[in-house]
Amino acid sequence: MAKILVVYASDYGNTEKMAHAVAEGVTLVPGTEAVVKKAEEVVADDMTASDGIIFGSPVHMGGMDWRLKKLIDTVCSGLWMQDLAIGKVAGVFATGSGFGGAGGGAELTMLSMLNNIAELGMIMIPLPKNTPGYAKGGMQWGAYGRTGDENLNPVGVSDEALSVARLHGSNIARATKALKENPVFKA
Amino acid sequence: MAKILVVYASDYGNTEKMAHAVAEGVTLVPGTEAVVKKAEEVVADDMTASDGIIFGSPVHMGGMDWRLKKLIDTVCSGLWMQDLAIGKVAGVFATGSGFGGAGGGAELTMLSMLNNIAELGMIMIPLPKNTPGYAKGGMQWGAYGRTGDENLNPVGVSDEALSVARLHGSNIARATKALKENPVFKA
Amino acid sequence: MAKILVVYASDYGNTEKMAHAVAEGVTLVPGTEAVVKKAEEVVADDMTASDGIIFGSPVHMGGMDWRLKKLIDTVCSGLWMQDLAIGKVAGVFATGSGFGGAGGGAELTMLSMLNNIAELGMIMIPLPKNTPGYAKGGMQWGAYGRTGDENLNPVGVSDEALSVARLHGSNIARATKALKENPVFKA
Amino acid sequence: MAKILVVYASDYGNTEKMAHAVAEGVTLVPGTEAVVKKAEEVVADDMTASDGIIFGSPVHMGGMDWRLKKLIDTVCSGLWMQDLAIGKVAGVFATGSGFGGAGGGAELTMLSMLNNIAELGMIMIPLPKNTPGYAKGGMQWGAYGRTGDENLNPVGVSDEALSVARLHGSNIARATKALKENPVFKA
Numbered sequence: 001m002a003k004i005l006v007v008y009a010s011d012y013g014n015t016e017k018m019a020h021a022v023a024e025g026v027t028l029v030p031g032t033e034a035v036v037k038k039a040e041e042v043v044a045d046d047m048t049a050s051d052g053i054i055f056g057s058p059v060h061m062g063g064m065d066w067r068l069k070k071l072i073d074t075v076c077s078g079l080w081m082q083d084l085a086i087g088k089v090a091g092v093f094a095t096g097s098g099f100g101g102a103g104g105g106a107e108l109t110m111l112s113m114l115n116n117i118a119e120l121g122m123i124m125i126p127l128p129k130n131t132p133g134y135a136k137g138g139m140q141w142g143a144y145g146r147t148g149d150e151n152l153n154p155v156g157v158s159d160e161a162l163s164v165a166r167l168h169g170s171n172i173a174r175a176t177k178a179l180k181e182n183p184v185f186k187a
Numbered sequence: 188m189a190k191i192l193v194v195y196a197s198d199y200g201n202t203e204k205m206a207h208a209v210a211e212g213v214t215l216v217p218g219t220e221a222v223v224k225k226a227e228e229v230v231a232d233d234m235t236a237s238d239g240i241i242f243g244s245p246v247h248m249g250g251m252d253w254r255l256k257k258l259i260d261t262v263c264s265g266l267w268m269q270d271l272a273i274g275k276v277a278g279v280f281a282t283g284s285g286f287g288g289a290g291g292g293a294e295l296t297m298l299s300m301l302n303n304i305a306e307l308g309m310i311m312i313p314l315p316k317n318t319p320g321y322a323k324g325g326m327q328w329g330a331y332g333r334t335g336d337e338n339l340n341p342v343g344v345s346d347e348a349l350s351v352a353r354l355h356g357s358n359i360a361r362a363t364k365a366l367k368e369n370p371v372f373k374a
Numbered sequence: 375m376a377k378i379l380v381v382y383a384s385d386y387g388n389t390e391k392m393a394h395a396v397a398e399g400v401t402l403v404p405g406t407e408a409v410v411k412k413a414e415e416v417v418a419d420d421m422t423a424s425d426g427i428i429f430g431s432p433v434h435m436g437g438m439d440w441r442l443k444k445l446i447d448t449v450c451s452g453l454w455m456q457d458l459a460i461g462k463v464a465g466v467f468a469t470g471s472g473f474g475g476a477g478g479g480a481e482l483t484m485l486s487m488l489n490n491i492a493e494l495g496m497i498m499i500p501l502p503k504n505t506p507g508y509a510k511g512g513m514q515w516g517a518y519g520r521t522g523d524e525n526l527n528p529v530g531v532s533d534e535a536l537s538v539a540r541l542h543g544s545n546i547a548r549a550t551k552a553l554k555e556n557p558v559f560k561a
Numbered sequence: 562m563a564k565i566l567v568v569y570a571s572d573y574g575n576t577e578k579m580a581h582a583v584a585e586g587v588t589l590v591p592g593t594e595a596v597v598k599k600a601e602e603v604v605a606d607d608m609t610a611s612d613g614i615i616f617g618s619p620v621h622m623g624g625m626d627w628r629l630k631k632l633i634d635t636v637c638s639g640l641w642m643q644d645l646a647i648g649k650v651a652g653v654f655a656t657g658s659g660f661g662g663a664g665g666g667a668e669l670t671m672l673s674m675l676n677n678i679a680e681l682g683m684i685m686i687p688l689p690k691n692t693p694g695y696a697k698g699g700m701q702w703g704a705y706g707r708t709g710d711e712n713l714n715p716v717g718v719s720d721e722a723l724s725v726a727r728l729h730g731s732n733i734a735r736a737t738k739a740l741k742e743n744p745v746f747k748a
Binding site for chain 3: 623666667668669672696701712
């Protein structure tokens, strides 16, 4: 059984909804299971016990939520020091109100999560452009739920974005299973 | 007189339109003048003779157009080596078809242009959120003209984006003039 | 009098040393003054009362310290919403143990701080390559104090890096003064 | 047989050496084969015929070589449009003279290559920190051969960096083989 941890921070419940959709996608893949946890609840054992880890965050000033960064600084850095996450599989997702038609910092937010993933030596799964719903809930780096219109009015997370999140979860689950059985990095 | 060079690459004329709008914005500021050139036409003297340089590009696979990168590799790197652009003022703009609601690589495209600017020691002028039209033509890093709808259908560059480009040009012109008279970096 | 706030997070005192060196550089420029504060101590009024803000952080997993991110999420985002920092001047610095010869995430750490700065509409001052000591304490995005050797052994922050930090502070002070008197963005 | 394309640009032969070391690493993995090509020589068929693609570049002003960007703009964008590279495996490597102790733009150079990779829907293989020689030839995003000392004097690419490049090639080969047999993305 391949185990996947979905860890997130959320302010108004949008990223939380996305997290649960990602986890649903994971469980659709036979032989995998998902655990969903808030960033504040995750300890090192949650991560070392997982074969895959998916990070999700709202966009705050072009970067991830500080609670997720706290987890990275205080927990992930210990895993990095001891080489405890190398070879796991990972992906990212985000939500954001946007403001304008250019993402409002979504790209660098996902990238800041991916940097932690790369430092940990985890294989990174992007979101392919042919994913159904991509135009409404996707970016190259992962699923993205836009929660505001271009004038910053809140609109919640769309069904399309949740659907993309589900497909993203399934993709990462398949990769986790395949690479658990076929390790990329030699011990 | 503060001289500003607007350098760009363009495929279908959208970035070219933005370049001319940026230059119009420059000329609205008393005591400044603008020259607009295609990336292929720019030589080192064009840059050393300018007090400010504004770079514009379409978004191609999340990065700037290769013709602009060629200019950076072959001309800007020489300026870098000899410290010839330090203290000038700079800014960026871009156009992109988008695909989806999250910018389609616009952010990293602007950033790749800004990295050249930072390496050259040029002061970077962002686009403030209260710029009229920001929701339709702006990002934190500069003016952004979206030229496709979320399904990749071409829509051209909007009047709002051109208006933002003009305001961005005026901002950079004011900064260039102020910092030409008050050098930031000691000789 | 141009007022500059130096805000930082620090674990072992290295970034704190850099912060005080940056502030020393500020005070060397006539007509400017510096206040140094830990990220946890800064409130919105500290920022709105400043003409320039300099952010410093250790590198943690390729990103800024979570305490600085908390400040950005909880305080800077409010300034962003109300357009209260537009036109101020800003810069960044960092420290990091490095590991290897390629910066160990220093670049994206500085960039994550710069993204907040750009969102706020603040003018960004890079570190020019001809800064004395650059090879030991600089990057294009700002001063960088390397606090470990390539094998991760702690070596503290070098005199060269502190010297670069001082020069960086002076540069930002000069820019702050010049742009306070000559606003870039129209009200 | 899993086929891997190593595509690179090179000025003084350093990145070329790295490219061949990466390819050697690929061929050490049973059931995989490598082709090494200069960016100018690669056509779309080279890419569609490959199961994995590894991109390498010198660092120029904090970004990839323009010849590689030209390939991306003119060839990869066509693959993107038609969804022809989705699910392939990818990685990156770079060389750079450095200047200073913080990478001199290596990180954003690798990232600009990775952005193309993510847009194409390719799975990204990082370089784990426990790779022998990492301190001399690695970054989180891939192998990095430093070709200059901190004062910009050329020193060539080190044996350690070539060794890291070989190990990186083997890692990507193993991942390519595993994911060719176990597709991540549903057709």
